[in-house]
Every structure is written in C-alpha cells, then in structure tokens.
Amino acid sequence: MPLWLFTFLAVIAIVGAFGVILQRSPVHCLLALALTLVDVGVLFVGLGAVTLGFLQIIIYVGAIMVLFLFVIWLLNLQSEAKPNGHLALKFFGSIGAAALAAELSVFFFSAQPISRVTSTPSGYGSVEDLARMLFSDYLVAFEVTSILLLAALAGAIALARRVPGAALLRAPAEIQRAARPGSTVR
Amino acid sequence: MTQSFPALGLIVLFPALGLLFNLFWGQRAGRPAVSFVAPAMIFLSFAVALWGLARLLALPAGSALGFTLWRWIEAGPFHADIALRFDALSAVMTLVVTGVGAVIHVYSVGYMADDEDYARYFTYMNLFELAMLVLVLADNLLLMFIGWEGVGLCSYLLIAFWYGNPQFAYSGRKAFIVNRIGDAGFILGILVIVGALAANGVWTLTFAGMHAHAVLLRPVAVSAGLLLFLGATGKSAQIPLYVWLPDAMVGPTPVSALIHAATMVTAGVYMIARLNFLFTLGPEAMRVVAIIGALTSFFAATVAIVQSDIKRVLAYSTISQIGYMMLGVGVGAFAAGIFHLMTHAFFKGLLFLCAGSVIHALGGEQDMNRMGGLRHKLPTTWVTMLVATLAISGVPPFAGFFSKDLILESAYTSGHIWLWLLGVITAGLTAFYMFRLLFMTFHGQSRVAPDTAHHVHESPPVMTIPLIVLAVLSAVGGLVGLPNGVLWGDAFKRFLAPVVEGTAARALTHPETIGAVGAILSAIAIAAALIGITLAWVLYLRNPDLPETLAERMRGLYRIVARKYYVDEIYDLIITRPLFWGSTYVLQRGVDSLVIDGIVDGTGFTVEESGEGLRKLETGNVQHYAFVYLLGVLMIAAYYIYLVMR
Amino acid sequence: MTTPIGYFMALSAVLFAIGVAGMLIRRNVIVMFMSIELMLNAVNLAFVALGRRVGSMDGQVIVFFVMTVAAAEAAVGLAIIISLFRSRETLNADELNLLRW
Numbered sequence: 001m002p003l004w005l006f007t008f009l010a011v012i013a014i015v016g017a018f019g020v021i022l023q024r025s026p027v028h029c030l031l032a033l034a035l036t037l038v039d040v041g042v043l044f045v046g047l048g049a050v051t052l053g054f055l056q057i058i059i060y061v062g063a064i065m066v067l068f069l070f071v072i073w074l075l076n077l078q079s080e081a082k083p084n085g086h087l088a089l090k091f092f093g094s095i096g097a098a099a100l101a102a103e104l105s106v107f108f109f110s111a112q113p114i115s116r117v118t119s120t121p122s123g124y125g126s127v128e129d130l131a132r133m134l135f136s137d138y139l140v141a142f143e144v145t146s147i148l149l150l151a152a153l154a155g156a157i158a159l160a161r162r163v164p165g166a167a168l169l170r171a172p173a174e175i176q177r178a179a180r181p182g183s184t185v186r
Numbered sequence: 187m188t189q190s191f192p193a194l195g196l197i198v199l200f201p202a203l204g205l206l207f208n209l210f211w212g213q214r215a216g217r218p219a220v221s222f223v224a225p226a227m228i229f230l231s232f233a234v235a236l237w238g239l240a241r242l243l244a245l246p247a248g249s250a251l252g253f254t255l256w257r258w259i260e261a262g263p264f265h266a267d268i269a270l271r272f273d274a275l276s277a278v279m280t281l282v283v284t285g286v287g288a289v290i291h292v293y294s295v296g297y298m299a300d301d302e303d304y305a306r307y308f309t310y311m312n313l314f315e316l317a318m319l320v321l322v323l324a325d326n327l328l329l330m331f332i333g334w335e336g337v338g339l340c341s342y343l344l345i346a347f348w349y350g351n352p353q354f355a356y357s358g359r360k361a362f363i364v365n366r367i368g369d370a371g372f373i374l375g376i377l378v379i380v381g382a383l384a385a386n387g388v389w390t391l392t393f394a395g396m397h398a399h400a401v402l403l404r405p406v407a408v409s410a411g412l413l414l415f416l417g418a419t420g421k422s423a424q425i426p427l428y429v430w431l432p433d434a435m436v437g438p439t440p441v442s443a444l445i446h447a448a449t450m451v452t453a454g455v456y457m458i459a460r461l462n463f464l465f466t467l468g469p470e471a472m473r474v475v476a477i478i479g480a481l482t483s484f485f486a487a488t489v490a491i492v493q494s495d496i497k498r499v500l501a502y503s504t505i506s507q508i509g510y511m512m513l514g515v516g517v518g519a520f521a522a523g524i525f526h527l528m529t530h531a532f533f534k535g536l537l538f539l540c541a542g543s544v545i546h547a548l549g550g551e552q553d554m555n556r557m558g559g560l561r562h563k564l565p566t567t568w569v570t571m572l573v574a575t576l577a578i579s580g581v582p583p584f585a586g587f588f589s590k591d592l593i594l595e596s597a598y599t600s601g602h603i604w605l606w607l608l609g610v611i612t613a614g615l616t617a618f619y620m621f622r623l624l625f626m627t628f629h630g631q632s633r634v635a636p637d638t639a640h641h642v643h644e645s646p647p648v649m650t651i652p653l654i655v656l657a658v659l660s661a662v663g664g665l666v667g668l669p670n671g672v673l674w675g676d677a678f679k680r681f682l683a684p685v686v687e688g689t690a691a692r693a694l695t696h697p698e699t700i701g702a703v704g705a706i707l708s709a710i711a712i713a714a715a716l717i718g719i720t721l722a723w724v725l726y727l728r729n730p731d732l733p734e735t736l737a738e739r740m741r742g743l744y745r746i747v748a749r750k751y752y753v754d755e756i757y758d759l760i761i762t763r764p765l766f767w768g769s770t771y772v773l774q775r776g777v778d779s780l781v782i783d784g785i786v787d788g789t790g791f792t793v794e795e796s797g798e799g800l801r802k803l804e805t806g807n808v809q810h811y812a813f814v815y816l817l818g819v820l821m822i823a824a825y826y827i828y829l830v831m832r
Numbered sequence: 833m834t835t836p837i838g839y840f841m842a843l844s845a846v847l848f849a850i851g852v853a854g855m856l857i858r859r860n861v862i863v864m865f866m867s868i869e870l871m872l873n874a875v876n877l878a879f880v881a882l883g884r885r886v887g888s889m890d891g892q893v894i895v896f897f898v899m900t901v902a903a904a905e906a907a908v909g910l911a912i913i914i915s916l917f918r919s920r921e922t923l924n925a926d927e928l929n930l931l932r933w
Contacts, residue, residue, distance in 0.1 A: 010839075036873070097816070
C-alpha cells in the first residue's frame with residue numbers, strides 16, 4: 001500500500017483512538033471507536049486480507065459496537081462529570097502506556113530488518129483461502145469456538161436476566177430513579 | 187570361665203511376673219491372692235539363686251554363670267546386651283536381695299494388712315526387687331545403671347507411698363532429686379570410662395571386658411572413680427548426699443527395712459566392689475572413699491545418739507554402717523565391705539522390722555520418749571531386737587562382730603591408723619545409741635500414752651516369724667568369715683577373692699594379720715562396744731534423769747547435734763534457694779517470658795502486621811490492578827529488549 | 833512506495849498503548865471496556881501485518897478467531913455490566929470496589 005495512504009489512515013486511527021479515551025460522553029467515545037475500527041478494517045484490506053477487512057466492519061463495527069450502543073442507551077449513561085481525582089494514576093498510567101509504546105517500537109525497529117511487503121500468492125486473503133484453512137488446519141479451534149459462542153450466549157442471557165415480573169418494561173428514567181439496593185439479577 | 191545358665195533369667199522373671207500380676211489384677215484378685223503371689227515370686231527367685239550357687243560352687247574358682255537375654259544396643263563397634271552374670275559377688279548379692287527380700291515381703295503382709303493400697307504396695311515392692319536384681323546381676327555397666335535408676339524410682343514411689351501427706355511427698359521428691367545428683371556423677375563416670383576405652387579402640391562396657399582391658403583405664407581411674415563414687419554417695423547415703431535417708435523414714439517400715447537398710451543403699455558398695463579393678467588403679471580415689479566412709483560413719487553416729495524417733499536413729503545408724511562398708515572398700519578390703527553388707531542386711535533389716543513391730547503395736551507411735559517397758563508385752567520382738575542390737579554393736583559371736591572387725595583390721599593394716607581409730611570410736615558410739623534405743627523402748631518405766639497402752643499386743647506370726655528368721659541369721663551369719671586359722675577360716679573372703687582381688691588389688695593387700703596383733707585389735711573393738719553398752723545402761727537404766735541434765739549443761743552442743751548439724755538448712759541456703767531464685771528470675775521471667783515468648787509472640791505479631799500492611803494492596807480498584815499488570819509487562823518487554831540488544 | 837511492515841507494527845503498538853492508557857485513565861466502566869476492544873484490534877492489526885510479511889494465511893485465521901472471541905467476550909462483559917448497574921446503581925469504577933480489603 002502506498003505510503004501516503006498508510007499515513008493518512010494511521011493518522012485517522014490515532015486520532016480516533018485518542019478520541020476514545022479522551023471524550024467525556026460515552027456515546028462520543030463509541031463513535032470514535034467505530035471510526036477507528038473502520039479504519040483498521042481498511043488497513044486490513046490494504047494488507048491483502050480482504051475478507052477479514054469486511055468481516056471486521058460487519059462484525060466488529062456493525063454488531064459489537066451496536067451492542068455497546070444499546071447498553072449505553074439501556075443504562076442511560078450520562079457524560080462523566082468534570083475530571084475527578086486519581087491524578088497520580090492518570091499520570092503514571094499515561095507514562096506507562098507511552099513507555100510501552102516505546103518499548104514495542106524498539107522491538108519492531110531493532111529486530112531483523114523488515115523489508116518491504118513481499119508478493120503474495122494469488123487468492124491471498126480470499127474467502128476461499130480462509131475457508132480452506134478453517135476447515136482443515138484449524139478445524140478443532142473452529143468447532144470449539146462455536147461452542148464458545150454458545151456458552152457466551154447462555155452466559156450473557158443468564159447474567160443480564162432479571163427476576164421475572166420485575167421492571168423490564170419500565171422506562172429507563174424510572175430505572176434510574178428507583179433505588180434498588182437489593183435487586184440482584186438472579 | 188563363663189558357663190551359660192538360662193535359669194538366671196528366671197531370677198529376674200519372677201519379680202517381673204509378680205509386678206505384672208499385682209499391677210493389672212491386684213485390685214481385682216483381692217488380698218489373699220496378692221499376699222500369696224508377691225512373696226512367692228521372691229521366694230522362687232531365691233530358690234533359683236540357690237540353685238545357681240550350687241552350680242557355681244561346682245565350677246572352678248573364678249568362674250561365672252551367664253545368660254544373655256537379648257541384644258539391646260548396637261551402634262557400630264559398640265554393643266550392649268541385656269545379659270546377666272552370676273559370679274561369686276553377684277551370688278552373694280542376689281541371695282541377700284532375694285532372701286531378705288522374701289522375708290520382708292512376708293512381714294509386709296502383716297504390717298500392711300490394714301492399708302487400703304495393698305496391691306499398689308506389693309506392685310512397687312516387686313518392681314523394686316526386679317530393679318535391684320537387674321542391678322546386681324547385670325553383666326555390663328549400662329544395664330547396672332538401669333537397675334540403679336530403677337531402684338531409685340522405686341525408692342521414690344515407696345517413700346511417698348502415702349502421698350496424701352505433702353510432707354511425705356516432699357520426702358519422696360527429696361530422695362529422688364538428691365539421688366539424681368549422684369546419678370549425674372555416675373553417668374559422667376561411665377562416659378569417662380567409655381572415652382578412655384574407646385580411644386584405644388575398645389568398645390565394651392561389660393565388666394569382664396573392662397577388667398580385661400583394665401590397663402587402659404589407668405589414666406582415668408581417679409576421675410572415673412570419683413565420679414562413680416559421687417553416684418555411690420547419692421545411692422548409699424554418704425557425705426554429701428545422705429540427706430534424703432533420714433527423711434525417707436516416712437515410708438512404711440518394711441520399705442525402710444528392705445530398701446533403706448538391706449539392699450538399695452548398699453548398691454554403691456556393690457558397685458565399687460564390682461569395679462574394684464578400676465578403683466585399685468586410682469589409689470587417690472580409694473583414699474577419698476575411705477575417708478568419706480569413715481567420716482560419714484562417725485558423723486552419723488553422733489547424730490544418732492540424740493534422736494528420739496526410733497526410725498531416725500536406725501536411719502542414721504544405716505548411714506553410719508554404710509560408712510563402714512565404704513571404709514572397707516576404700517582401703518582395698520572389698521571382701522570385707524561386702525561381708526559387712528551382708529551381715530548388715532540381716533541385723534539392720536531385723537532392727538527395722540522390730541521397730542515396725544513396736545510401731546504397729548503402739549498404733550503408729552514412733553517417739554521413744556513415749557515408749558518404755560514394753561519388754562513383757564512384746565516378748566518376741568524384744569528378744570529378736572536384742573539379738574540384732576548385739577549384732578550391730580559388734581559383740582561376738584554375733585554377725586556384726588566378724589564383719590566389722592574385718593574392716594577395722596584391714597584399715598589398720600593398710601596403714602590408715604586415723605581411720606581405724608575413728609572406726610573404733612564409732613563402734614563405741616554405735617553400741618551406745620543402739621542400746622539406748624533398746625533400753626528406751628523396752629526397758630524401764632513405761633512412758634506410753636495411757637490410751638494406747640491398752641491395746642499393746644505382740645504382732646501376729648506373719649510378722650514375728652520373719653523376725654525370728656532374721657535373728658537367727660544375725661546370730662550365725664557372721665560365721666562364714668572367721669579369722670584366719672579358726673575353724674574353716676576366712677571362707678567368705680576366699681569365696682569372693684577371684685572376683686574382687688585382681689592383680690592390681692593384690693598389690694594393695696595388706697599382709698595377713700599375725701595372730702597376736704589381730705587379737706589385740708579385736709579386743710580393742712570389743713572393749714569399745716562394751717564401754718558404749720555400759721554407758722547406755724548407766725544413762726538410760728540406772729539414772730534415767732541423767733541424759734536430760736547433761737543435755738541442759740551442754741545445751742548449745744546438744745542443739746547443734748540434735749538438729750543434725752543444720753546440714754539440711756545449709757544445703758537449702760547454699761543450693762536450693764539460689765537455684766529457685768535463678769529459675770524464677772532468670773529463667774522463667776527472663777528467658778521464658780522475654781526470649782521464648784518474645785520469639786513466638788513476635789512471630790505472630792510480625793505476620794499479623796505484615797498482613798495488615800499487605801492487605802492495603804488490595805484496593806478493589808481494577809485500574810490499580812491493571813497498572814501493576816502493565817508494569818509487569820513493561821519489565822518483561824525490557825528484558826527482551828535487553829536480550830535483543832546483546 | 834510501499835510501506836514497510838514495521839510501520840504497521842508501530843501503528844499497532846501505538847494503538848495498543850493508547851488502549852492501555854484509556855484503560856487506566858477513565859472512570860466509566862463502559863469506556864474502559866472500549867479501550868480493551870481497542871487493544872484487541874491493535875493486536876489484530878499486528879497479526880495481519882505479520883501474516884502478510886510471511887506470506888501465509890495463518891495470521892488471518894488467528895484474527896478470525898480473535899474476533900469471534902472478542903465478540904463473545906463483549907457480550908458477556910456487557911451483561912455483567914448491566915447486572916452490576918442494576919445492583920449498584922453506578923458505573924463509576926471508584927464505587928465498584930467490593931474487592932477492597
């Protein structure tokens with residue numbers, strides 16, 4: 001992929017990421033995250049993983065981010081108040097993250113000389129190739145993952161379920177108003 | 187040479203069986219059963235011992251019968267067995283222990299008839315016989331020490347038999363602890379011996395083995411001898427560890443007769459005689475033994491003359507007589523010491539049993555000032571006691587004369603003139619206080635309290651027959667050791683000679699006394715005894731008020747002697763109190779409370795506090811946890827960078 | 833003018849670090865969760881890039897699985913957050929501190 005394209009996409013990604021962690025309102029953070037993820041999807045396509053890129057946009061952005069959005073709405077989250085304490089944590093946390101980035105970069109740049117992107121076999125990144133790998137070398141993982149999804153499905157339902165007959169039908173405002181110290185889900 | 191004789195095991199087995207029976211079934215089986223089993227077992231042991239003696243006499247002189255029960259210790263080159271040895275010396279001791287023991291057991295049946303803890307008494311008595319027999323029959327020093335400790339234990343158990351009385355319990359403890367101090371010396375002595383032998387590659391503690399390598403013991407003979415003698419002073423109640431014996435009189439009288447007159451207290455003498463090859467290599471140690479023996483003898487006799495408790499007089503008399511035995515073995519006359527040991531068992535045992543008879547008749551009275559005139563009410567007791575008193579005073583032809591005479595003669599001829607003189611004076615004192623005892627108890631006006639005077643009666647046959655048996659022995663028992671040239675002469679000494687007179691011992695022997703000198707010495711001794719008797723007669727029969735007047739005149743001296751020279755008080759001041767002080771203030775408050783509790787509590791405290799501190803790490807804030815996680819990742823990444831950089 | 837793979841890796845590292853920072857800085861639990869998703873995607877990017885470098889499909893397959901697991905994890909995590917909110921009425925990390933000593 002041409003360098004200028006990469007740079008452009010990289011900048012968008014970084015800006016979006018900073019938006020995620022710096023915005024006050026959760027919904028704004030979410031939108032920034034969606035931007036970043038779409039960007040990453042494009043980067044996938046640029047790297048030759050076409051299927052994966054589209055899958056990223058469809059699944060990640062289209063499903064998972066929407067899920068996040070639903071939860072934010074369900075819980076009627078408001079923006080955070082003004083930045084509160086924990087300055088020490090924020091300070092050191094930022095430094096730690098920066099140090100991490102630096103260390104990783106050192107890795108990547110000081111290891112073997114990384115050459116240009118090499119040529120790839122035809123059909124690289126196509127649905128066909130991906131499927132072939134999934135159903136031959138990684139068959140067990142594939143099957144296990146399906147069970148994992150089933151477990152996650154059941155778990156999510158069980159966790160988020162309410163005692164029957166309770167205020168599932170209540171308006172969100174009422175949920176917030178009602179003080180329910182003892183209401184456990186199960 | 188040593189012949190194997192398995193029946194030796196029976197000698198030890200019978201008391202053990204008696205012990206087990208009385209221990210587990212004594213209460214249930216009832217008095218008649220216990221009364222039969224306990225003495226019977228000892229009689230059986232006595233019978234086997236006689237059989238052994240017959241066997242032994244058929245063998246050449248210097249032989250022994252042996253029997254190994256099992257191998258006890260095996261540690262590299264060293265081993266010790268549970269093995270018995272029956273030679274001339276142990277034959278004499280075994281016969282005394284079982285013979286006199288059996289008689290006293292029978293007597294006890296009568297004496298303890300009214301006691302509640304009947305079975306327990308005989309359990310302990312049988313246990314004692316077992317331990318004592320192990321002591322005298324042991325063929326190695328370690329097994330002998332086990333018997334040594336065992337009799338110490340039984341002594342404690344029996345002294346404090348009526349433990350409900352705190353004073354009695356105290357006496358038992360005192361006996362055990364003072365004994366223990368001696369035992370420490372004994373153990374150190376054993377270690378010194380082992381050290382000397384092991385340094386030359388000899389790893390045995392059997393008497394035969396040690397005798398064979400006796401020359402290796404020469405460098406340590408004095409130290410080992412003195413240490414072992416310290417143990418003997420504890421067990422045999424000599425200076426400085428005799429203080430327990432007078433207090434031990436709180437136990438039942440048959441116990442005093444058996445343990446504290448006839449057998450246990452003589453264990454020290456036996457030990458020295460058994461180890462004669464060691465002691466003769468260290469003349470300095472032997473001199474100490476002789477001097478202490480003579481001093482103890484004199485000293486105890488002086489205390490005895492002013493005691494009013496009948497058993498206390500006999501206790502100090504025992505201490506005094508054992509002093510004689512120590513004097514005997516100290517000058518090298520081992521056979522003489524053992525001879526006196528045997529005769530003493532007869533007459534002192536008898537004296538205690540007679541005293542018990544009197545006490546029993548008077549319903550528990552032991553103060554001679556409240557006795558008197560009992561001669562006609564207790565005829566058998568009186569006659570037998572008279573025989574015993576004559577024996578102990580050294581009046582021929584009773585037993586004590588021959589043995590005491592032999593010791594004094596050996597002292598003289600080995601050059602210890604001063605010790606001989608001391609012994610003669612003590613003989614006079616002995617006669618004095620013994621006849622004082624006799625006169626105060628049986629003769630003169632009756633000072634018995636009126637209400638007890640009513641039921642004063644002679645003891646039952648079960649008690650008087652043992653008295654008669656012992657009286658006969660006290661009368662004729664000395665005839666086995668007549669002076670040279672008279673009838674069969676020195677049979678006893680010849681019998682023991684191969685055991686107690688090795689080459690080294692022979693170097694110490696004194697020339698056999700020539701007729702005239704021996705006769706003069708004997709005459710002096712007899713004269714001393716007669717003077718003592720006369721004095722007693724004067725003071726206690728002719729002029730009964732004289733003793734009081736004399737006591738008044740010499741009030742200070744009298745008080746010191748009556749208070750046993752304040753030895754107990756001195757010991758208490760010098761030893762007991764500092765020990766208690768040290769234990770309380772230094773050890774208990776200092777070491778225990780501060781150091782040990784400090785460590786234990788401190789450990790707990792440290793753990794607690796550090797736990798308190800560490801729990802602050804759990805803030806409950808997930809981000810804190812994540813941060814620490816990040817730090818970890820950073821460190822690992824740094825490590826990899828470091829690897830890559832190299 | 834093709835870009836060296838290293839640049840992709842660097843971008844991945846930066847995105848990851850930003851995700852870590854967000855995780856540590858924000859109070860709101862949902863936003864923390866979003867930072868986690870950001871981290872996951874950064875890693876996905878790295879995988880794809882390396883797979884391209886080597887020329888095999890393995891990188892993509894791994895990403896496939898990572899995506900799946902991330903979806904499952906998101907579902908369950910959000911369900912937990914919902915029930916948390918129901919019982920505690922707050923999503924401020926400061927007040928979700930039952931594990932405190």
